[in-house]
Structure formats: structure tokens, C-alpha cells
Amino acid sequence: MRQSKLFGKTSKTVSENLKAVSHKYLHQGGFIRESVAGRYYFLPLGMRVRDKVIRIIEEEMNKRGAQKIITPILHPKELWKETNRTESVGFELMIVKDRRGSEFVLGGTAEEMIIDLVRKFNISYKDLPFNIYQFSQKFRDELRARGGLLRVREFLMKDAYSFHADEKDFKKEYQNMWKAYEAIFAKMGLETVAVESDNGYIGGEYCHEFVVENTEGESRFLVSDDGQCAVHEDIAVFKKEEKNADEKEKELQEIKALRGKTMEDGVKFHQLPIWQQIKDVMFVDNKDRMILAIIRGDLDVNEVKLMNLIGAGELRHATDEEIRKAGSEPGFISPVGISKNVLVAADDSLRTIKNAYGGANKKNADLLNVNIDRDYKPNREGDIAMAHEGYLSPAESVLTGKNGIEVGNIFQLGYYYSEKMKDAVFTDKNSEKKPFYMGCYGIGIDRTIAAVAEMHHDEKGIVWPEQIAPFQVHLIGIIGKDKKIKKEVEMIYGQLQKQKADVLYDDREDIGVGAKFADADLIGCPYRVVISSKTLEQKKVELKKRNEKEVFLVSKEELFDLVKK
Helix, strand or coil, X not given: CEHHHCXXXXXXXXXXXXXXXXXXXXXXXXXXXXXXXXXEEECHHHHHHHHHHHHHHHHHHHHCCCEECCCCCEEEHHHHHHCCHHHHCHHHCCEEECCCCCEEEECCCCHHHHHHHHCCCCCEHHHCCEEEEEEEEEECCCCCCECHHHECCEEXXXXXXXXXXXXXXXXXXXXXXXXXXXXXXXXXXXXXXXXXXXXXXXXXXEEEEEEEECCCCCEEEEEECCCXXXXXXXXXXXXXCCCCCCCCCCCCEEEECCCCCCHHHHHHHHCCCHHHEEEEEEEEECCXXXXXXXEECCCCECHHHHHHHHCCCCEEECCHHHHHHCCCCCCCCCCCCCCCCEEEEEEHHHHHCCCEEEECCCCCEEEEEECECCCECCCEEECCECCCCCCECCCCCEEEEEEEEEEEEEEEEECCCCCCCCCCEEECCCCCEEECEEEEEEEEHHHHHHHHHHHCEECCEECCCHHHCCCCEEEXXXXXXXXXXXXHHHHHHHHHHHCCCCEXXXXXXXXXXXXXXXXXXXXXXXXXXXXXXHHHHCCCEEEEECCCCCEEEECHHHHHHHHHC
16 A cells, blocks of 8 residues: 555644543544544544454454354344333433334344344254354444543444353353453453453343453453452452441430531541441432432442342432432431332441441431341342452452453343243254343454554554554655665565555655654554665665564565565
8 A cells, every 4th residue: 555545644643632542543643533422434544453353353253163144233123122121221222213113223232133033043952052243333322432442332343142052051152252252352462351240231140341451441340369350340249347246236316416418427426437327329210210229338339239139220319309309308318217119229238237327317317226127128138339449359358459441241141032032942852942042242343443552552653463453564765866766665565565465655755754754653563664775775674663673674585575474
């Protein structure tokens, strides 16, 4: 490719709004341009990288027996109604109508579509297992797009779906895909951590995210010092120490409390430890239920755990007006005597304390010596606490917090979809109809590219790993007025083309040497080859690897041999 003909130019400066390194360099290097917030054009350089990422994934998926298909982008809404995901997905779901008034979901994930495809065939146990995958554009109406390709509203994804007769067979494919992902990301120069995570609206009982540790990432996870666990904060469990659980229960008291609304105000007023205070947080879920989450005062409510406990699709904090309508008072909420219309969800940490204190559902009134079971009975009880760095794992190993970029995930779906959708069955050996046992496996192509740029760069630009670089060789001629140099560069370019080399030839005549070198560093091809009067005299070419400082003089034959390899 002649650089003079390359569509998409490099830029010396970028907006201060581009905070993520990957966003900055992918924009500056001429790989992407923003359309509107969260939606991007991929330019020729970006497409070359994207195509190579796809090729790596495709090779590894095919090697492991998966088969490629494609589904329509518009999903009939009726399919999503079968699984009730029109109600559970929430704000990310995007719906459009055609001229006949039919409603469609813009594909954000394709479980329903894949099952609808599979149930069109008379599947027997002899056909199982199988894994089908696609590369398709996905749409999610994110509340906030950020970081360039790190969080977008439209993106390319590889999503795969496996079908099995039972869980035992599925677990083999789960490990098969786990190994495939490790191989895929290693080829792209990414070191990933498999983090146990929440299935969210995808459904199922367990999943793992493949995360690249990086401060720009939004995946917050914890690892134990003993190396036994890596778990997303959404589901991380930890040891909750006993406080005063053996203390004798005292008589419940209501007292006047002229204090502020915060937990700290309660501590100052009562001169008691924060762990003995009940933290009360009122929410409203997607079903318009009022939810009171209660927890030991030194802990925080984990909203994902809470949603899983109460079966909610979304949560938001209740307004002061809503709290008062529920018969309580902001800053003085209590599970004791709360309206029966409020669902009370209690963290199991409340079993570690006795004689707690907190609000009395009245302004400037508190309760002392509050005890679970005696003074209130929660509607739901379980682990709804957020784990933090420094806490102990269940095995009593210290947890360390990390941030990372989620580039892929693998999900156990089980019977989550096949039991909800009609005729999602196969015929077993006894000629009986049984639901499929399923798994799904995703890789975000665009976010993976951003993760590579985040991990492989220096102060001058991106340093692409060889497997996914837009070009392998960046050829530069320092020509000036010497026609011999131009002839030599053209000859080398022609020879590299004959070898079917991936080469970007900077043939621009109106650009200075410094600018050419700066662009080469910004674009980040693995090898830079320079032809100048100096190299011509020595019958050599100047060769430099992008990730090394040293420059070598090699013969043309050595260059051509290197390219062949």
C-alpha cells in the first residue's frame, strides 16, 4: 500500500477529551474516527487490524470444531418475549419497527435467535454436541460511552453457542473454549486473567470473564494472595467476622435523636461503633417494587448481589418522596415496622451482631437494641455485601483489588433458554424430547483492539504485536532529489509485493523525514525499513524493530529472507 493513497490521515494533536491511551493513538494514527458518541468508523488501517484479529479467532474456533454462521441483525421481538428478556434486559435494549408495524430488537446478544435457528431442525442426540459462532454487529444502548472502543454502543462481536445433551458434556466444551481463548489472546499479545463473574441478563449459573489487567478497565475484580481465586467484585464473597453475636439481647428502645442523616452522624451521636449500626438503603426496581436493603454498618451493599437475591432486572435509589410514601424518613429508615409494601432484603452480616442501632422511620428518632428475627423478619436474606481490597477470602487469604479490560467471556447457560422457548429440544436415545443444555462464548473484537493498544504502546504511538499489525513493514525512502534512491525504493517495494509482503510504503514526496518517522512510530508497524543515500552507498537497508532502539544495516537479501520468514 502506498501511503500517499491511504485513506485516513494521521494527526499531530487530539482533543483533550480523549483520555484513554488507546482512544488517543487509534484516533491519531488514523485507525478510527467517531461518528456519534459510542459509534465509530473503522478506517483502512483499523480494518486491517480488525481483519487479522478476526482471522486469529476464526482459526482457533475452527480448530476446536466450531462452525461459522451469521444471523440477522434485527431480532423479532416475539423471540425475546419468549424468554421475558424484553423485561429483564433494561435500558440496553433497542427496539425498532418496520413499515408493517412489526417490532424488532437490535441484536445486543443472540441467544434467542440461535435457538430459533436450531429448533427449525429435527435435532437428535446423534447431532450433539455442536458449537456455532458468528461475527456480528451488536447494539447496546449504554448509558455512557467512554474511552473510545472500550465502552461503545455499537460494536463487532464474536459470539458462539454450544448445544449439549447434558452438563457433563457441556463442561468439556467450557474447558475447550477456555483453552481457545487463552490461545487467541496470547497470539494477540494479551495476558488475560480468567475472572469468575456474574451472568447478568445473559442468564445461567456461572461464567468467567477474560480480563486484561489495566487501570483503564471497568472490570473491577479481586484476587487472593494464595492465588486460589480471581473473582469480579459483583459476586466476590468474603469472610464476615463475628462481632458481638454472643451478646445477650437487650430490650428494644426508641429514643429522640437530634442528628444528621449520615452513618457517621449516627456514630457520633450514639458513641457506638459503625459495625453495630444498621445501614438501610432504599431502592426501586424495574417492577416498581420498593426494596429496603439492610446490612451491617461497616459494609456496603452490592447492587448486583441484591438484584440476584430479589430477582430484579434493574435498581435505582429511591427518592426522598418515595421513601416518605413508604412510611419512613430519609436518614432514619428502619426495617422495624416498615410498611409491608416494602420488600426487606437483609445481608447475612446482620447475624454477626446483636443489639444494633439505627433509625425508627421517624425524623429525629432512633432505635436501640435492634435484633434480627425478634424485631424484624426480612423477606429475603443472603449475601448482598460488596467485597473490598484487604478483606479476607473464605479461605482467609487477603484480597487485592484490580482493574481490567474485559475482552471475552464464557457462560454456562444450562436450560435457562431451552426451558423457556418452545420446542428447544432434541430427541434422546429413548426417542424422548429433552431440552438442550447450552453454553455461550463471546469476544468483543473492537474492545480487544483497544486493549492491545492500551498494553502495547510507548510515548510515540502503538507498538503492534506482529500477528495483528496493520502492516508488517513500513518502508520509507529518504529521497530528496536523488532519483537513484527513488528507483531503489521502488525496486524494493516491488520485490516485497512479489513476496506478498504486508508493506506500507511511505511514498509521500511533500513530507519531511522527521514527520515520516513520527508517523511510522504512531502507526506502529513491527519493522521500519529506510532507504537513503547512506544505505545506498553501502548497498544496505536500514532496519529497525518498532519495539527496539537499535538500528541495523542489512543487505536487501537479508531483508527479503526476513520477510519470507
